[in-house]
Amino acid sequence: MDYFYSYLILAEIYVLLGLSTNLLVGVVGIFSVSQAAVFGVGAYIVSDFLLSGTLSFLPALAVAAVACIVLNVLLTLPSLRVSGDYFVVTSFGIQLLATAVFTNWTGGTGGANGLPGVPPPDLFGFPLEETRQILGFTTVAAGLGCLAFWLAMRAPYGRLLKAIREDELAVAAAGKDVLRAKVSAAALAGAFAGVAGGVYATYMSFIDPSSFDLDASVLLLTMVVVGGARTLAGSIVGPFVLLALPQLLQLVAIPTTVAASARQLLYGVLLIAFAVFRPQGLAGERL
Amino acid sequence: MSAYLEVSGVNQRFGGLQALNDCGFAIAQGGITCMVGPNGAGKTTIFNVITGFLRPDTGHVAFRGRRLDGLRPQAIVAAGIARSFQNLRLFVDLTALENVLIGLPSGFGEAPLGALFRPFHTARLDRARRAQAMERLEHVGLADRAAEKVRNLSYGEQKLLTVARLLATGAELLLLDEPASGLAAGALDQVMALLRRLQGEGKTLLVVEHNTRVVQQIADHVLFLHQGHLMAEGTPAQIIADPALAEIYFGGAL
Amino acid sequence: MILELAGVAAGYGSKTVVSDLSFGVEPGQIVALLGHNGAGKTTTLKTVMGLIAPRAGEVRFDGQALGRMPVAERVARGIRLLPEGRGIFPDLTVAENIDVVAARTGAQGAMLKPADVYALFPVLDERRATRSGSMSGGQQQMLAFGLAILGTPRCLMLDEPSIGLQPNLVERLFGQVRDVCRAHGMAALLVEQNVAAAMGLADRVVIMNNGRIVFEGLPEEARASNVWHYF
Ligand SMILES: Nc1ncnc2c1ncn2[C@@H]1O[C@H](COP(=O)(O)OP(=O)(O)OP(=O)(O)O)[C@@H](O)[C@H]1O
Numbered sequence: 077m078d079y080f081y082s083y084l085i086l087a088e089i090y091v092l093l094g095l096s097t098n099l100l101v102g103v104v105g106i107f108s109v110s111q112a113a114v115f116g117v118g119a120y121i122v123s124d125f126l127l128s129g130t131l132s133f134l135p136a137l138a139v140a141a142v143a144c145i146v147l148n149v150l151l152t153l154p155s156l157r158v159s160g161d162y163f164v165v166t167s168f169g170i171q172l173l174a175t176a177v178f179t180n181w182t183g184g185t186g187g188a189n190g191l192p193g194v195p196p197p198d199l200f201g202f203p204l205e206e207t208r209q210i211l212g213f214t215t216v217a218a219g220l221g222c223l224a225f226w227l228a229m230r231a232p233y234g235r236l237l238k239a240i241r242e243d244e245l246a247v248a249a250a251g252k253d254v255l256r257a258k259v260s261a262a263a264l265a266g267a268f269a270g271v272a273g274g275v276y277a278t279y280m281s282f283i284d285p286s287s288f289d290l291d292a293s294v295l296l297l298t299m300v301v302v303g304g305a306r307t308l309a310g311s312i313v314g315p316f317v318l319l320a321l322p323q324l325l326q327l328v329a330i331p332t333t334v335a336a337s338a339r340q341l342l343y344g345v346l347l348i349a350f351a352v353f354r355p356q357g358l359a360g361e362r363l
Numbered sequence: 364m365s366a367y368l369e370v371s372g373v374n375q376r377f378g379g380l381q382a383l384n385d386c387g388f389a390i391a392q393g394g395i396t397c398m399v400g401p402n403g404a405g406k407t408t409i410f411n412v413i414t415g416f417l418r419p420d421t422g423h424v425a426f427r428g429r430r431l432d433g434l435r436p437q438a439i440v441a442a443g444i445a446r447s448f449q450n451l452r453l454f455v456d457l458t459a460l461e462n463v464l465i466g467l468p469s470g471f472g473e474a475p476l477g478a479l480f481r482p483f484h485t486a487r488l489d490r491a492r493r494a495q496a497m498e499r500l501e502h503v504g505l506a507d508r509a510a511e512k513v514r515n516l517s518y519g520e521q522k523l524l525t526v527a528r529l530l531a532t533g534a535e536l537l538l539l540d541e542p543a544s545g546l547a548a549g550a551l552d553q554v555m556a557l558l559r560r561l562q563g564e565g566k567t568l569l570v571v572e573h574n575t576r577v578v579q580q581i582a583d584h585v586l587f588l589h590q591g592h593l594m595a596e597g598t599p600a601q602i603i604a605d606p607a608l609a610e611i612y613f614g615g616a617l
Numbered sequence: 618m619i620l621e622l623a624g625v626a627a628g629y630g631s632k633t634v635v636s637d638l639s640f641g642v643e644p645g646q647i648v649a650l651l652g653h654n655g656a657g658k659t660t661t662l663k664t665v666m667g668l669i670a671p672r673a674g675e676v677r678f679d680g681q682a683l684g685r686m687p688v689a690e691r692v693a694r695g696i697r698l699l700p701e702g703r704g705i706f707p708d709l710t711v712a713e714n715i716d717v718v719a720a721r722t723g724a725q726g727a728m729l730k731p732a733d734v735y736a737l738f739p740v741l742d743e744r745r746a747t748r749s750g751s752m753s754g755g756q757q758q759m760l761a762f763g764l765a766i767l768g769t770p771r772c773l774m775l776d777e778p779s780i781g782l783q784p785n786l787v788e789r790l791f792g793q794v795r796d797v798c799r800a801h802g803m804a805a806l807l808v809e810q811n812v813a814a815a816m817g818l819a820d821r822v823v824i825m826n827n828g829r830i831v832f833e834g835l836p837e838e839a840r841a842s843n844v845w846h847y848f
Pocket residue numbers: 377380382400401402403404405406407408409449751752753754755756781
C-alpha cells in the first residue's frame with residue numbers, strides 16, 4: 077500500500093512540474109529544456125533551510141518559490157531576444173550549467189553525494205511523518221496548482237498567452253504588452269517548479285543532482301507530449317502515466333542493472349511514438 | 364495648424380536597398396485616404412514605421428501634433444493608431460471571437476494575479492468583453508461564425524475578421540493593408556460599405572489597395588508612393604488620369 | 618480532356634465542403650473557376666493536387682485516374698498549383714527558390730526556364746540575391762507564380778494569382794498564362810475574384826456556390842445569364 081501511496085505522491089509532485097512545463101512550453105511556446113534546474117533550485121533551497129534549521133517548512137517553501145520565480149524569469153529572458161531554435165540551445169546550456177553547479181558546489185548542495193536527512197515537511201509545527209499525511213498535503217498542493225492553472229487558462233490571461241504562442245507580432249499590434257505577459261508566465265511556471273522542488277526534497281529526505289539533470293528535464297517534456305499540451309487534463313495525465321511505467325517495468329523481470337537504461341529507452345520510444353502518431357497527446361493539443 | 368497624421372522625411376535602408384526615401388505626407392482627420400503604388404514601393408514599410416514596428420533611419424511621425432518617435436507598438440495603439448497586416452496574421456487556432464477579444468483594450472484578468480485571485484470578478488468582466496467582441500463580429504457580419512476556429516474560416520471571412528479585430532482596439536486612426544484583395548464581389552461590397560460606415564462613425568482610415576475600382580469608390584484622397592517616396596497625391600480621378608502613373612502602375616483597363 | 622473531375626466530393630474532418638463536382642479542362646484551354654469566398658474553389662484545387670483525398674468520385678489526368686497518387690508524382694506529370702497564401706521558401710534567396718524548383722521540374726527541354734520568369738518580372742532579376750521572405754507582399758506573389766510555371770506545366774492551377782499585385786502586373790501575368798496556353802497547349806484552371814478579368818481571359822467558366830457547381834458554360838453565356846448573385 078505504501079508503495080502505491082509513494083507513487084501517488086511522486087505523481088502529484090510531478091503534476092506541479094507538468095503544469096509548470098506545460099505553461100511555458102505548451103501554452104506560451106517558450107521551449108525550455110531547463111525546468112528540472114529550477115525544480116532543483118527549489119529543492120536545494122528548502123533542504124538547506126531545513127537542515128540548518130534557519131526556517132521552518134512553509135517559510136522555506138515561500139522563499140524557494142520566490143527564488144524560482146526570479147530565476148525562471150531570468151532564464152527565459154533570452155527567449156525574448158533569440159528565436160525558437162536558438163533558445164532551445166541556450167536553455168540546454170543553462171541546464172548543463174545547473175547540473176555542474178549542483179554537482180560541484182558541495183557547500184550548498186552536498187555535491188554528487190547529495191543532501192541526506194532532509195527533515196519531513198511540517199505544517200505550523202506539526203510534522204507530516206506518515207506517508208498518508210504527506211499524500212494529503214501533496215494532494216492539496218497539486219489540487220491548488222491545478223486550480224490556478226485552470227483559472228489562468230480560462231481567464232483572458234490564458235487567451236493572451238495562447239495568442240502570443242501563435243503570433244507575437246499580431247499581439248503587439250493589438251496593443252498588448254507581450255513582454256509583460258511572457259515574464260509573468262515564466263514567473264508562474266517558476267513558482268510551480270520551486271514549490272514542487274521543496275515538497276520533493278522533504279518527501280524524499282534525500283536529494284542529489286541526478287533528480288535535476290537533463291534527463292529529468294526531458295522527462296518533463298515527455299510528460300507534456302504524452303499527456304497533451306495546453307490542457308489541464310494533459311498536465312495531470314502525463315505524470316501519472318509516465319511514473320506508472322517504471323513500476324510496470326518492474327513486473328517484467330529485468331535485472332536492476334539495466335532497469336535505469338530500460339526506463340530511459342522506454343521514455344525515448346514513447347516520446348517519438350507520440351510525436352509521430354499522436355501529437356495531441358492523450359488529453360491535449362498539439363505542441 | 365498641424366495635420367492629424369504627419370509623416371516627414373522618413374528614410375529606411377535595408378542593406379543596399381533604399382525602401383523609404385525622404386517619405387513624407389499628411390492625412391486629414393475623418394477621411395479615407397488610399398495609398399497606392401507599385402509592388403515594393405514601401406507602403407507596408409511606412410505602415411511599419413508609423414505603428415512602431417520599425418524604427419526608421421531618419422524622419423518623424425506625428426499624430427495629433429505629438430511625436431511618436433521611438434514608441435513601442437502597444438504605446439502607439441494606446442495613442443489611437445492600429446493596423447492590420449497584408450498577410451492577415453490571425454490566431455488560427457483560436458476562435459473568431461477569441462481573435463476579436465485579443466484586439467479589445469487590455470482589461471481585468473489579463474494579468475495572472477487578477478485572474479487567479481479574483482476569478483469571479485474576472486469571469487464577470489470577461490462576459491461583458493465577450494458581448495463587446497460579439498458586437499464587433501456583428502459589425503462585420505461574422506456573428507454566426509463566432510465559435511469557429513479561424514483555420515476553418517474561408518479567406519473572405521478571415522479578411523473580415525482582421526477588420527473586426529482591428530476595430531476592437533478602439534483606435535481612431537486605422538491603417539489597413541489590402542483589406543479588399545481576394546474578396547468576392549459580395550464580400551468586397553460588404554468591406555467597402557463597412558469602411559464607409561467606420562468613416563461615418565468618426566474613424567480616419569489609411570488604406571493600401573491595388574484594386575482601382577475600390578480606390579475610386581472609397582477614397583477621398585489618394586497618395587501615390589513610388590520607390591519609397593510620395594510621387595503624387597490628389598483625388599482618385601486625378602491620380603487615375605495621370606498618364607505618368609498609368610505607365611508605371613495602372614496599365615490598361617482591367 | 619487533360620484534366621477531368623467526375624463526381625468529386627472532398628472536405629476536412631467530418632465536414633464535406635464540395636460535392637458532385639464534374640467538369641473538365643482541354644489542353645490549351647483556360648477554365649475560370651469562380652464563386653463566393655468559401656464556395657470550395659481552393660478545396661477543389663487541393664483535391665486535384667492530391668493535398669486532400671477525394672471522398673467520392675474520381676480525378677482523371679490525361680485519361681488516367683489519379684487515385685492516391687502522391688503530390689510529387691502529380692507535379693512530375695505536369696500538374697501545378699500556385700497555392701493560396703504564398704508558395705515560396707522564405708529563407709532562401711530569390712535565385713535559390715527558382716533554382717531549386719527548376720532543378721526539380723526538369724531543366725532539360727523545359728517549356729519555361731528561369732530566364733522566362735526573370736523576363737516576366739524584372740524585379741525578381743534585380744533582387745536575385747535577396748532573401749525572398751523579406752520582399753514585399755506583391756513581390757513574393759510574383760515569385761510564387763514564377764515557381765508554379767517553371768518547367769513544363771501541362772495543367773496549371775492558379776489560386777488567386779492577382780492578390781497583392783499592382784494592376785499592370787496582373788495584366789502581364791494573365792497575358793503570360795494566355796500565351797503559354799496558346800503556344801504550348803497548357804491547360805489552366807484559374808480561381809480568381811477579379812471576375813471580369815477572369816472571364817475576359819477564360820475559354821470556359823465554372824461557377825461554384827456552397828460546394829456545388831451551379832453554372833458551366835462560355836464566358837458570354839455567363840455574362841448574359843443571371844449568375845452575378847453567386848458572388
Ligand atoms: N525587413 C526587410 N528586409 C529587407 N528588405 C525589406 C524588408 N522589408 C521590406 N523590404 C524591402 O523594401 C521594399 C518595400 O517593401 P514594402 O513591403 O514596403 O512594399 P509595398 O509597397 O508594401 O509592396 P506590396 O504592394 O507588394 O505589398 C521592398 O523592395 C522590400 O523588398
